[in-house]
Amino acid sequence: MSELAHPLSPQDCLVALMIAISASDAEVRTAELVKIESAVNNLPIFADYDADRVRVMSSIVFELFEQEDGLDALFGLIRDNLPERLFETAYALACDVAVADGTLQETELRLLEEIRYELEIDRLHAAAIERGSRARHMPA
Template sequence: MTREQPPHPLSPQDCLVAIMIAISAADANMRTAELVKIQNAVNHLPIFGAYDIDRIGDVSRIVFDLFSEEEGLDALFGLIRANLPEHLFETAYALACDVAAADGNIPESELRLLEEMRHELNIDRLHAAAIERGSRARHISG
């Protein structure tokens, strides 16, 4: 089966957006708080300074198309590894953790995807724990 390729290769920023969209969509319920977190990251983080915000729709479609395929998650990680520089792997994981924690509830499906991301992005356990703790601290509700 041939997969339609994106109009141009994914940029590192596209990969970061894809990771955030993927974690939000993991439980089949993209919550408003998660979408706001993605929008805020793209609008305010320096890594997205020159990013074309219109690409979010394109990247979202790629993620949703991949998620509709049997081996879509593997294909998504393949795209991420092929287009995201290794020095941004921890950034990707941190953004995923922030999106997952944004609504104060991390369902089992998101926890499993975060675990898969740790493995696929080769995030050291200690670094992952620190990133996760930071996300929890930033998103505690009271």
């Protein structure tokens, strides 16, 4: 992880979780990449974010996923660098990426469950966030 020259920014953490949910089913789909790019390019939380960092974060996530305890390490980085006020934002972005391709794989569902647990997202809040993601990505 030599590319991690400084602590992760909150935005890095958000990007890392979006990449992680996309990669969780071992197939990063175009719709998911477009959703990540759209979030980084359009959401106010990313206004001052260097979009080139997405590549760095992708490398870090993929490196971590190759390690036995990589997911635990990822959540450690997230807990250390993401302010609590952005936990629900992180979960919402992960949900949006997970449903972007129109399907939810079992691995994505398990990772979303793990994100809820790690970020201590209340079950009722999680359900509201999930419902909003479903509504935004409903096919015609």
